[in-house]
Amino acid sequence: MSPAEKRFQSGHVSSIAATHLLHDTYTSFFAPLLPLLSEKLGFTYALAGALSVVQRIPALFNPLFGIIADRILIRSGIILCPVVAVVSMSLIGLAPSIIMLAVLMLVSGITAAVYHVTAPVLMRRVSGDKVGRGMSFFMFGGELARTVGPLLVTAAVSWWGLEGIWRLIPVGLIASLLLFLNLRTIRKEDLLHFSTPAKEPLLKSFRGMTxxxxxxxxxxxxxxxxxxxxxxxxxxxxxxxxxxxKTAAIALAVLELAAALGALGAGSLSDRIGRRKVLLGIMLISPALMYLFTLSGGIVLWLLLILMGLLFFASTPVFMAMIHDLNSDRPSLANGLFMTMNFAAGSAIAMLVGFAADHCGLLLTYKITALLGLFAIPPALCVKK
Structure with missing residues (x-):
């Protein structure tokens, strides 16, 4: 790696993180609007979980998107995805039926699949030899979006009502244009690095990642x-x-703001003390925090929300740094496989949690999820130092 390739390009890192912030701000509208949408359209927690699965279905094609992105990495695509997400998610308040809501969720899911495969690869390139730090900035943008999103859409509902949130479209489009103009300054060398024709056989790449x-x-x-x-x-x-x-939206915003801070620090910390130590610490503490949350109220509940946010979402930048530590000549494929696993597992889990909430109530469901978290500790011990 040459001195230029080792350099951490702060400006471009910030720009890519900003596109993540924009994209995920709009795709985070569903959860805070869930009580209103379920009241309007009349669906259960299980169906809410199913709608989340619909949004995640395109992630099954992430490896294909990855193979394509390893040949052609297009900056404009990283902006086009947020544009489509802005429009589709701003229209969910107008959805007249569950089917139309599912269509809008599917469209936003396609943009999420394409974006989350391509953007981290470009982030890796402009991060130089500080991949963990770059992935922390990338995930900081995403987690901060899930703080901004609930607050933004809740404010929009209070101003214009559920069906008036479409008025947020111009805000997102203007932000997309400004970011596109900034991303055009990225060097062609940083894009061509991933477009070299000489690559190892696909099967060999899979074996190296297994x-x-x-x-x-x-x-x-x-x-x-x-x-x-x-x-x-x-x-x-x-x-x-x-x-x-409103309090519920603030709670989600507090959780996600803490998650943004946790994601910002976790990748950089793993650069210094190792990926395994950071992951193991997260897996050991998280189940206890979740269980205590179900027993708490008042100020303790809010303190636990902050602690859970700091830890629960901090593992993702560490995982992404581990993936890019492989130094595969198919980085988009590796990232695509990771995103497929992440979204596919999340889809199945969302449905299971939804069914459990319908049959057992959310309180007992939360306690069960805390106990299931203990099973993440043994595999965390197997991560290489």
């Missing part, structure tokens, strides 16, 4: 129950326990 993926998949699965329960159903949990929709 040991890592077989280790992190069970960690992603078992820690995913609590993560999904919080990310998708926290507003409903808060409303069920006597809080207003």
């Amino acid at each position: 040991p890592l993926f077989s280790t992190i998949l069970p960690i992603m699965f078992f820690r995913g129950f609590s993560k999904s329960a919080l990310a998708l159903f926290l507003p409903s949990y808060m409303v069920d326990h006597g809080h207003s929709l």
Whole structure:
């Protein structure tokens, strides 16, 4: 790696993180609007989980998107995805039926699949030899979006009503244009690096990635129950326990703001002390925090929300740094496989959590997810130092 390739390009890192912020701000509208949408269209927690699955279905094609992206990495595509997400998610308040809502969720899911395969690869390139730090900035943008998104859409509902949130479209389009103009300054060399025709056989690439993926998949699965329960159903949990929709949205925003800070620090910390130590710490502490949350109220509940946010979502930049540590000549494929595993596991878990909430209630469901999180500890011990 030449001195130029080792350099951490702060400006471009910030720009790519900003596109993540924009994209995920709009795709985070569903959870805070869930109580209103379920009231308007009349669906259960299980169907809410199914709608989340619909949004994640395109992730099954991430490896294909990855193979394509390894040949052609287009900056404009990283902006086109947020544009489509802005429009589709701003229209969900107008959806006249569950089917139309599902269509809008599917469209936003396609943009998420394409974006989350291509953008991290470009982030890796402009991060130089500080990949963990770059992935932390990338995930900071995504997690901060899930703080901004609930607050933005809740404010929009209070101003214009559920069916008036389409007025947020111009805001997103203007932001997309500004970011596109900034991303055009990225050097062509940083794009061509991933477009070299000489690559190892596809099967050999898969074999080289298998040991890592077989280790992190069970960690992603078992820690995913609590993560999904919080990310998708926290507003409903808060409303069920006597809080207003505004308080529920604030709770989700607090969780996601803490998650943004946790993601920002975790990757950089793993650069210094190692990926295994960071992951193991997260897996050991998270189940206890989730269980205590179900027993708490008042100020303790808010303190636990902050602590859970700091830890529950901090593993993703560490995983992404581990993937790019492979130094594969097919980085988009590796990233695509990771995203497929992440979204596929999350989809299955979202449905399971939704069914459990319908039959057992959210309180007991949250306790069960805390216990399931303990099973992520053994595979975390198997991560190479």
